Amino acid sequence: MSAMSDYRESRHDPAPSRWSYRLLRMMLTPFLRRLVFFGIPAFALAAGIGVYLSEQDNRDKLRMLYSEARLLLTQHPEVMVNLMAIEGASDMVDQDIREVLPVDFPISYFDIDLPQMREIIVGLDPVKDAVLQLSMGAGILQIEVTERVPAAIWRHRGGLELLDETGAYVRTVASRQDHQDLPLIAGIGADTRVKEALALLVAGQPLAKRIRGLVYVGARRWDVVLDNNQRLMLPEQGPIETLERIIALDQAEDLLSRDITVVDFRLVDRPTLRLVGRAMEDFRNITFLKLGDQ
Numbered sequence: 001m002s003a004m005s006d007y008r009e010s011r012h013d014p015a016p017s018r019w020s021y022r023l024l025r026m027m028l029t030p031f032l033r034r035l036v037f038f039g040i041p042a043f044a045l046a047a048g049i050g051v052y053l054s055e056q057d058n059r060d061k062l063r064m065l066y067s068e069a070r071l072l073l074t075q076h077p078e079v080m081v082n083l084m085a086i087e088g089a090s091d092m093v094d095q096d097i098r099e100v101l102p103v104d105f106p107i108s109y110f111d112i113d114l115p116q117m118r119e120i121i122v123g124l125d126p127v128k129d130a131v132l133q134l135s136m137g138a139g140i141l142q143i144e145v146t147e148r149v150p151a152a153i154w155r156h157r158g159g160l161e162l163l164d165e166t167g168a169y170v171r172t173v174a175s176r177q178d179h180q181d182l183p184l185i186a187g188i189g190a191d192t193r194v195k196e197a198l199a200l201l202v203a204g205q206p207l208a209k210r211i212r213g214l215v216y217v218g219a220r221r222w223d224v225v226l227d228n229n230q231r232l233m234l235p236e237q238g239p240i241e242t243l244e245r246i247i248a249l250d251q252a253e254d255l256l257s258r259d260i261t262v263v264d265f266r267l268v269d270r271p272t273l274r275l276v277g278r279a280m281e282d283f284r285n286i287t288f289l290k291l292g293d294q
Contacts, residue, residue, distance in 0.1 A: 079109040082139040089145040093126050097143065100124065109134060112141070121145070125169050152194055153179055155186040155213075167194040187216030196239075200224065203240045206247050207256075221266070230256060233264045242268060 052058050082105055086094050100120055103112070114132045121130040121143065129146040148170045150162040155176075162170040162179065169191075173179060185197050197214050200222060204211055207226065215223040222239050224232040234242050242265045250256045255263070262274035 079136065080106045080139055081109060081112060081134060081141050082106045084141045084143065086143045086145060089143075089147060090126075093124065093145065093147060096124055096126075097121055097145070103141075106139075109136065126171055128164070128168075150179065150182055151198060153182050153184050154191050154194075155184060156188070156190075161191075163191055163194055165194060165198060167191045183211075184213035185216065186213060187219075189219040190214070190216035193222075197222070199240055200234075200243060203243050204247065206251070210256075226256065229261060231262050233262060233266050235266050235268055238268070 053062075084098070084101075084103065084105065086097055089097060101117055103117070112134065114134070118130050118132050121127055121132075126147050127145055128148045131144040133142045133144075134140075135142060148164040148168055150170050151165040152163050153173065153176060154161045154163050160173045160176060162173055162182070164170055176184065183197070183201050185191075185194070190197065193216060197216075200214060201208075201211070204224060207224075210226045210230075212225045212227055215225060217223055217233075221236040222234045224234065224243065226232065232243065232246055246255070246263055246265065259276045260273050261276050262272075264272040264274065
């Protein structure tokens, strides 16, 4: 019996101890597993890097390595931009773009800020839009420009300005004779009503050869100025329809071929005509004679 008892006591118990069991249970928790396998190594790595960077010499070495690597990458011939090609711009706008862009060629691709360059180009008055692209293989900065198309000349106290169809400023001009193909508008606020002025000119095509320009009066309505100093005074509301009505009267009755200086349609229900001085005097004489015969 004693031998059997000694044999049982000498056998190894395969069951884990209490502390071993608790440790294994703890290792099964996600937080502790992440801490052991990721947190502690990351902390040790960060501590090692911190100790290394605490030395000024080590920091200087890293800065030098970074500068050399960046210089090697950015100055590689394949990423260098050597030329700038501008398309769709007139000679004047082309020159303005080259003057305002802060670029000295050759320049690295990594040193070019395309959004900022586009903002600078679009900021030029004659430029409506611009598209910038980099051709890496050829080393060319390509700029495609869409210029504003002048649609009218605005005369004001400061001089003459070219405006596009939206009323945006294009550039200043010295003489009306340089742009005789463009309509002339005048008056305070006329630059904000360019679309309406162009619509009036379309409606007034039958009188196109006689129209000298449009005047925006009182910042609320238009006058159409014809040759022979005739003026068509249009109302604030419905000026296009009123102009068409005047043209119809002229075609039916030769209204504008008479000795009339002003056709006043500001009150559509009560249009009035203003005669030239000689015609007015003749009209008074005729009226006086008719009254004398009575």
